[in-house]
Amino acid sequence: MPQLVDAVYVKLFGxxxxxxxxxxxxxGYEGAVPADLDALTLDHEQIQFRKxxxxxxxxxxxxxxxxxxxxxxxxxxxxxxxxxAGSKELNVPLVQMxxxxxxxxxxxxxxxxxxxxxxxxxxxxAQAFNKLLWxxxxxxxxxxxx
Numbered sequence: 222m223p224q225l226v227d228a229v230y231v232k233l234f235g236x237x238x239x240x241x242x243x244x245x246x247x248x249g250y251e252g253a254v255p256a257d258l259d260a261l262t263l264d265h266e267q268i269q270f271r272k273x274x275x276x277x278x279x280x281x282x283x284x285x286x287x288x289x290x291x292x293x294x295x296x297x298x299x300x301x302x303x304x305x306a307g308s309k310e311l312n313v314p315l316v317q318m319x320x321x322x323x324x325x326x327x328x329x330x331x332x333x334x335x336x337x338x339x340x341x342x343x344x345x346x347a348q349a350f351n352k353l354l355w356x357x358x359x360x361x362x363x364x365x366x367x
Contacts, residue, residue: 222276222279223276223330225279228274228340229324230263230271231319237258240258240261241258242311242313243267244257245308247271248301248308248311249270250271251308253267258341279325279329287293295356295360296360298361299318299363299364300360300364302318308322310352315362322358326350330350
């Protein structure tokens with residue numbers, strides 16, 4: 222998980238359009254907030270806090286039980302990236318959320334394809350995660366509807 226989390230953040234930090242969304246204080250974060258994009262680094266305490274959340278999310282995707290509680294959690298993941306939950310300052314545009322989900326899907330599928338599994342298990346695992354990420358994307362998109 223740590224390598225995948227780091228890869229996601231390196232990608233997001235590669236563009237000012239996505240990096241700027243990490244400046245506002247994340248809900249639950251109590252430490253110092255970076256003053257501007259130049260002060261925002263991958264090692265900043267706030268980014269470490271956010272990386273931990275992404276790591277927990279990914280871990281939950283692969284280890285969690287899929288029940289009503291998980292569905293509520295996946296829905297909250299979509300909502301938390303808008304002013305409707307958490308920080309009122311945080312409003313990640315839908316196009317950027319879609320790009321993030323595409324990157325996460327690609328990284329997860331790449332990981333699955335490189336696992337030492339038989340072809341049937343590898344295919345079924347990839348199909349299952351593909352379906353899961355489509356459901357996650359739907360639960361994200363619904364919070365952007367007017």
